[in-house]
Amino acid sequence: MNTSSSDRKNETSTSQEENDGQEEMLGSEAITFQKLTKSEIEQKKNHLFDVCYEKDWDAFEKFLSDETISKADKKLVLLKSSSFCCRMAIVYGASIPLIQKIIDCLGELFFGESGCTMIGYAVLHSGDVLVCRYASDYTTVSYEVIEFLVSLGGADLVKMQCPFNYCKSYLLHKYLGRDGECPRIISLLLKVGGLDLLELQDDDGVGVLEFTNSTQRGIIIDYLQGLDPNPRVRKHIESLANAGVTAKEFFDWIDNCQFDRVREYLVDEEVSKEAKMKCITVKSVWFDLPFHKFCERHGPVDIAKLFVDIMGTQFLKLKDREGNTCLHHTCSDQSEECIDYDIEELDNEDFERHHDLIEFILSKTGWKFLLETNEDDYSALHEFMGCLRTDLKCVKSVVNLGGQELLEHQGWSGTILHYASSRETIDEEVIKYLVSIGGPLLTEAKDIDGKKAECRWPDELKEYIAFTTKTSSALSDDLQCPICFDTLFDVHILSQCCHRFCKSCITQSYEKRGNTCPVCRAEYSIGDVKKDPLLGKFACVVKEEKDAKEVLQARLSESQKEIGMLREQLQNALKRKHDEL
Template identity: 65%
Template sequence: MNTSNDYEETSISQENDASITVQKLTETEIKQKKDHLFDVCQEKDWDTFQKFLSDETISKADKKLILSRSYTCPRAPILKGAPIPLIQKIIDSLDDLFFGEIGYSMLVEAVLNSSNELVGKYALNYNTPVSYEVIELIVSIGGADLVKSQILAKKRKRSLLQAYLGRNGECPRIINLLLKVCGLDLLDFQDNDGLGTLDFSNKTQREIMIEYLQGLVSNPRVQNHIESLANASVTRKEVFDWIDNCQFGRVREYLLDEDLSRESKMKCITTYSVRYELPFHKFCERHGPIDIAEQFVELIGTQLFELKDGQGKTCLHCLCNDMFQDGIDYDTRDLKDEDFQRHHDLIEFILSKTGWKLLLEIDNDDNDALFNFMMCLRTDLKCVKLLMRLGGKEILDYQGETGTILHYASYRENIDREVIKYLASVGGQKMMDAKNHIGRKAECDWPTELKEYIDLCTKTLPVLFDDLQCPICFDIMSNVHVITKCCHRFCKNCITQSYEQRGSTCPVCRIEFSSPDDIRKDPLLGKITMFAKEKDDRNVALQSELSEALQREHLLKEQNRALAAKLKRKHSEV
């Protein structure tokens, strides 16, 4: 592998060599070389990249086209730590294209992916950190016009400095370099939301900018900026950081602070971050306290729940996200009782304000929030029962992009068996038979033992029990009594209460009968129901025994597999 000094040596010119033939590449060849360069960058094979740039059999126009056809080619060498002379040669090959969107994208990648010493904890990608010298090279070639380009956030038209501050960048050299190249215009810049540089800064960043300004020639404009930075109150960036870092006490104090105007608070709460996230969405993702959620609603109103972030997600999409703080993907075993409780409390709070249909809102990837809700590891049986109380039959009948609510519950890697059992029982055979967009039933994703258990519960006893259910209590009839005029049968207690409350009318067909003597005991069906109850009790015991047997069988298989693997290792060692 060459060192950076190797790239400073220029290739021997072959322009006068008549044996070199330059041919125009076809579209297929351009695509192949572009894909090849991508692989070269992934492998950090800078020698091969250098050979491509020095290959005089490829015309300058084709090299320019290959590098510009995808942003990956000019950006990847920066992210992967290519030597500075090689980056210089890439810029030279791009020619005039560098001074447009391609060059700005290179600068953005360099600034936002600089090393830990140069930038805060939020970098775009986890690649080789970019050195300050690379940033300085790009800025020195591109100049102020490149730095001032507002392409990073096309919707909001935010400057690179705003993006850097918004990502917690705190390197004095980078902030000073951007200000030096662009001057005070960069501090005056406002995005499409009317937010200035100050709105994206924290205290440390403001101190860096003040120190830079104090080194300039003093004039009214410089002094105004110094005073604004020094006297800044709470900025929207700081509020977002408090929520992101779960500093809920400070958020509570901020929302209750009567010295701050409602308008300034509204501006902080309803404005997108540089990542197109909204503060309340982040609050839901972090499972904040209910009393603060109530303060949010008191400040903004229920229209707060209608807001969507840059990915089209509602607060419920974010609330039901398993990617919690610091990007850790939790397993259910890592979750504590309070994790489930906070999740349930927020779900109940939001749905009580909006109704369950907010869960049907879809994001930019066409995923409804109900999908996130059922996939979330914190969504337990208690949450699902709450949802069923709100939506009932409509939820059972709803079919989204990838199936029913039972399909959604079945897609989860760690299937909650209690949720599946509950949905199968309330949804019945209709839900069991429902198919998703590729013709699969929900049970196709169940483990064998769960499928056997559900089959036992839903397909064995109902055939008998349908005819033995009391039309009033829907349980197997006890002490069966029949109305002689219409032959409808009920539990003795049920029909007695019905007679006392509603008079001599059949609860099923409404036929009138003359007296209580028309209600008589049915001894034959009574014996059958007693048998059915005994069978039901035996079935429950059988289900329990079956579940325990399947668990023992699964454990035995795991032990056998581990023993086989151990014997195999010993055999290989011998």
């Protein structure tokens, strides 16, 4: 099991109730011999963690041998935070003699309520194979330590469920699911736990077979062939030999971006729909859903369509253990490939797959799926606007779907403009676009801390937005053509009197009414009609803003009409029901 810095921080902080529970567990011994205060016990625990992290095993042994600290206090320190220091000692490479001294201090309390936890930490940080995502943080555990702990724990603990990562799973499930391929460890667990291990199912009803790849199945078959060939053994050998594609192998294809293999499997007519559904729905040992991992890896849209063809549209709305939807994963920059990435490092193909996948998901779920939040109350829209792959084109397509309702939506962390402004690398074109169509509704909106989105903008962007916003507002009346009464387009000026018109308007006026200015009647020649590029730029800004608002207003009006019709239909239905009664 991996332990990130945030995990360490969480495990370091222990509640008052936890401390009280440990003292109660130790009973009269804790009451009779305890000398250290609770804050001192916490300090000792933190010290031992630092000792483990630095692999200063002499200091750890010195703590165990310190005669000034009672055995009861040592137990409280070692058992604190679910035996945190004991686990870290194993993970960071403590020797068997030191582990034995820890066991001598704790006795039967060493394995704790969950029983197999210590064995689990040893097996999942084995030095024989890389089975930890962040193994560089640890000294991997030797086979001798694993063998020592398994021999102490026995069959009951090997067959016990491990409370790892939000859900209980069996130790062999975990080891195989994390790519463990050490024949000695697999054989040891089977020898101690027996064939029962191959028949256990996790909390989701999934057996160990689904967590294996072909190499692991070969190792298990080799072990079974060395046993008495009774019917039970032969049954397991046959099941392993004819496993076909397992859920683990399917997930690994996605995790490794082997999309051609995923496509071939999903379109294979010789594979039953039930088998495909099993591969799609079984979670990995990290409790990741295969389609969520597919979205995180920005898989091709044609494969996403195959998922939906098999599972149906509602399948897209499944959430993971943290409440994230497939859109959260599609828009997230937190996958291994994106850590420390610059925008320039993302190629065009990656952008296109990202955009196409979002467009496909929203076409099946509706744009409001972007507003679904996870357990941290972050919406998929928040992730979408913060993603490095989300460019102006992608933002425009989403805004066109959601219209005014999307622009008015405000979560606890602000509006769509706040989300765009919170990105580490701000896309100024996106900011300018949102301001141009959202106006004061967006620029004046505040987040939960009472801050506007502009507080995150660089000074140059603030100045540009302030200038263009004020200018377009102040000149909106002056930028009206005196002939068509619409916003000036392709602005031309009469050098004689400096009145401005649309080029097409002044041309038609010249052809129909002659060479007098439509405003002041001053005479001019066709050579006096000149293009005004500077004012033309301002006119374009105002026109784009006006057109965008008109489109959004039209959509809003249409939505209000539909709501009115539905309300009227509901009232009529209620009236008919009332009349019938």
